[in-house]
Structure formats: C-alpha cells, structure tokens
Amino acid sequence: MAEANQHSNSSSEHLLPNMIEKEENISQECRDIISGLPREEGWFQNSLYQFQGFWHQAWLIQGALGFQKHFKACDDDILLVTTPKSGTTWLKAILYATLNRYPTFHLFPTITPISHNHPLLTTSPHLLLPFVEGMYQDNIFRDQIDGMASPRLLFTHMPYSSLPKSVKHSSCKIVFLCRNPKDNFVSLWHFANKIRPKTWGTLSLEEALDKFCRGVSPHGPFWNHVLEYWLESLKRPDKIKFLKYEDMKDQPATNLKILAHFIGHSFSQEEEVGGVIDDILSICCFENLSNLKVNKEGKLPFGMETSAFFRKGQVGDSVNYLSSEIIEKFDSITQEKLGPHGLKF
Template sequence: MAPNPPYKICFVPKSREEEEEDEKIYKRCKEIVATTLPTTKGRSGKPIYQYQGFWYDSGVHGVGPLALQEHFKARPSDILLASIPKCGTTCLKSLAFAVMNRKSHPPSVQLQQQHPLHIFNSHDLVPRMEWILYNNNLNGDRISNLDILPSPRLFSTHMPYTSLPQSVALSGSRIVYICRNTKDNLISWWHFINKIRSNNSLEPIKLEEAFEMFCKGKSSLGPFWEHVLGYWKASLERPQNVLFLKYGEMVAEPALHLIRIAEFIGCSFSLMEEKQGVVDQIIKLCSFENLSNLEVNKTGTCGIGIPNNAFFRQGKVGDSANYLTSEMLEQLDQITKQKWHGSGLTL
C-alpha cells in the first residue's frame, strides 16, 4: 500500500486550548453559512452559497473558505497555485510539484515509476487549502497544523484573489494563476459536473441549462470573469508575486512556460539540467497523455472521494466549438467584452 501524501503530516493532535479555539472558529463559520449567506441549488446536486461575491459548493467546500481566512498564516516562501475550476489546475499542480521536488524525485524515464505522480493524483500531492486543509466536515474534525510543514510549502486554491487571507499579500507569498478560454472552461465544467452527477445517480444537466447558469455566474467559484480579472489585475500590480498563465499558451509552448514557472517559484533550471533534458522529462512526466493513463488516475479517488478519472477528459484547446451554438459563442463573447473592457486581458 502506498504511503500517505506528504501533507498528511500536518494533521497532528493539538492542545485542548487550540482545539477549543479551532472549534469556535468553525462554529462561527457554520452559523454564517447557514444563516446569513445567499444559497441556491447547485449543479452537482448540493446547495451552493455565495460568499464575498462568489459561489461555493456546500458539499465540497463546507466552511473551508471562511475558516481559511481566519486560520491561515502565510510565509514569504509559500507557493500558491490558483485557478478557477477546470482551467488546467491538474496540469499546473503536476508541473509545479515535479519542478520543486526534482532533486528528491528525479523525473528521468528510468525512475518515473517510483515518482509520486505515478502513485498519487496531483490533487493529493498539492492539497487545496479550502477543500482539504480547512474543511473540518471532510477531515472528521481534524484541524491541520501547517506550521510543522517545511518551507517552501506548496498549496493550491480556487478562491478568488480578493478573498485570499490577508497574510498571503502581506507576507509576499508567490501565486501562480492559470486560466483558460471562457468557452472551453464552460464545456469542461459541464462535463465534469455531469461526471459527478452520474456518480451520485443524478440525471445529467443539459448544456443549455449549464450555459445559462454559467452566464449568470453560478458555476463553481463563479462568476468566471470576475475571478480571472481579479488575478489579472493583481499580476499587473504585483508581478513579482503573481504570475498569470494561460492554458492555451502552455499547451502550445510547454518548455517556455515550465521554465517561467520554475524561475518564478525560485527553482530555476541550471544550464546542465537543461542540457540533460530535465525540462523535457518533466513535460513528458506531466503530460495529459502520461497522467491520464496511469492506474491511480484511472481507478483511484482523491480527497473527498471524487474519482481521479474525472479530472482527465481531453485537455484540448478549442473543444468548445464542438458543443456550443453560434448564438452561445456570440453571447459569451459579448459578456467577455463587457466584463473585461479596458483591462487589456484577452484569452
């Protein structure tokens, strides 16, 4: 049996005083979610609630986003991988983990079968803070103690930039944000939700219904446009702390963007490593073709029980053209033009 993911060590017994303080925070967060926040029916079959302008799945996130804001104390050395769901998160997590751990886990072909990415889904190796680490509904009232983790710590989040804990900006933590073409994001989200619904014995959602909800901003962590724009503006204001990536560009030039990521997070490749082909080895290790065919990603489950194969469909750019009508495409273009007018952002 494979060992637990490395971050599991942060779930350790706390003192009674610490546990009582944690429980007060969670109780207060639960009351806020239950009594003061707008809610509506979610696409996965669970209610969703609106917090600070964005929508969260109560079944997945619980009170994690609120608890994260109260608990988390960032370090200057922290690396945070951010995205809205279905924008290349799995790809980014795999690449960042492989880059940061290439000394202890070489990506060479001869050693790839022992690599953690061959044993764990990348969502287990790079835990989402508001999903795994700060959601005590999921962890059976276990509260994570992240202070015992060595630096640099690598986490992920789907939370919008404006809702991140203040300590992230104040500490100078680095954020790598990945986004995707609006239309491809919609189609990927629709397929993913229907996969989850199928596993829960629910009828699939029609594309027309998913499209309407997406345009209203009621997709997971939506509105999409505001989420992306928040990180885009942050990358312009604080380029030394926020790196903004586009999935389509990464697919087109993977080596160029992998080198950018490595430099940004403080793990630059040496000339010798580039000469030895380490960059190409990591790209191959983390490719959609390789990861999607691994046994752990075909049959395993991650975190809260979502099948790992739900995170791998096609990974292609432009697939939305096979599903959306010309009217849908035009409406999305109009919303995008209006939302991002004057920002300089294009996808």
C-alpha cells in the first residue's frame, strides 16, 4: 500500500579553462570520458559536457553512468522525469501526496482532510523523491534506492535515450512533465542567476538565449529532450504519461485524477466526495509550498537554498521578459522541431 512509501565547441569555448575543472567525487572513469566530450561554459557552475547527445555537468554524467549500469527497475516503480524548471517541485509534491495519501488524508468531509503532520509541511519535495543521478554518483546512496519500500517513487532529468535498459523494458511507469519553451527558458535563466557563484557574475538574457537556442542548457537541447518522451508516449501510452505544465495548471483536478489512475492509485468515489483531490492540490499549491518555512529558509544537502526553486509558478510570464522578435524565434524553433510530430505548446 502507498503508506509504505512515506518519508521515504562553441563561441564561449575560449572562456573555459584549458583543463577539466577539478570536481569533487568524480571518478577516473568519468574524467576519462568527459575529457573527450564537447564542452561549454555552464549556466550554474562548472562546465557542461555533451554526453550521449545531451548537455550535463560532470558529476551528473557520473551519476548517469551509475544509473545506467546498476539500476534495476521494478514493475511497480514510478519515475518522474522533467525538463529543468518546468514545474518539477510542484509535480514532485503532487505525486508524493497522491501516493502517500493514507492515512495522511481522511476520507470523510466531516474531518479536517489535511493532516498537520504531513511530510510536505516540514520536508522539501526534493528530499522526498530521490534524484537518481545524484544518488547513483555514490554507491552508498545507490544502496539506499535499492532498499526503498515498494512502490518506489523516483526522479530524474535524464533524456529517454539515456535511461537504463531495465526502465525501458520493465512495466514501471514514467510520468514526464514539460513546459512551454519560452516560459521554461525564462524560469531557467532566473534560476541560474539565483544560484550562480558571485564570482561568475550575472548571466545575461542574451547569453542565456544563445545557449538555450543552440541546445546548450542543462539536460538540453530542450526540444530533443521533450521530443524523445513525446514520441515514446505515443508508442506506449500505458507506460509514459506525457504532461504539460500548462494543462496541469488549467485543469489540476481533472489531470490529477488521470495521473493517479495512470500510476495505479486511482481515487475512490468516497475519496472524491470526501475532498481528497482538492486537499492534495491545496497542500501542494504554489502559494502553500512557497510559504512553508522549510521552503523559505531550508537548504538541500548540497547547500542550495530551497527558496531558489520558487519564483512565480505562472503560465505566460515570459511575455514580460522576451521581445516579440525573441518570441517569434522561439515559436519558429518549436514549430520546426516539434510541429511535424504533432506536438504544440
């Protein structure tokens, strides 16, 4: 039952050093691999390397290697995959609350539905879903994933082509979330400037735009990442649920019911009447999560402040930052890359 899961070469090349940055906990195997990879200046810190067709930081490449080599998917695993800054924190919370709704949520409207000791009130959603690339960078953390209670709820930014074979060949479920590329870009740009070392200075909108449109973004190219999951979801809709942030925001209750059914944890009629769906959406909404102490003052184990993950959570905010020419450029790229495959934003 779900309760078992609780608590559980480029124009910027000249800006790069002549040798690979020294990064903590990078194995010699990974150093040997990245030494021969295309390299670009990163958005946050450290360089980005083009690994298996996508751009990643070195430590995440090491984690991806461990993930690919050692992860053994179970048929009841649930894997959340997102493009960075597409509503990841929100959907982590929603999936966690949905999977762990007993006995946290009461089933009758005469009793206050939301428990005052729900884990989301005191723990960042980023700590409730193990980040597999990070966990598989270290064998100790890898063992923690292996020891998780079933069903395991996990998270990754990896493109579909880089997922372990056991994920692709098992019956485990993949929930993929993406966002309109214009809003995604603006959110990523703001996020980068929140967490970049001060010695790096501010990442300008123009520089970020050049990187993003060339595909040089964390786990990018964005359009390739999205397209892989879109095409696979058309082939295997029983395995991959393709979600757009905009649709989730427009009809959250309807999409939550669909999502719960997809992962095998549908809401009963009694739960629906009892307001459980509304209560999950309430505890997981942007306004609630962003105002919790743990998300305003807390830090993740690697030092990043949890508040960095919250900005506006709005649809269409990119119009406040992008000119009509830039918007036209984004729309043209999106149509070229995704339009022929029937995917629109």
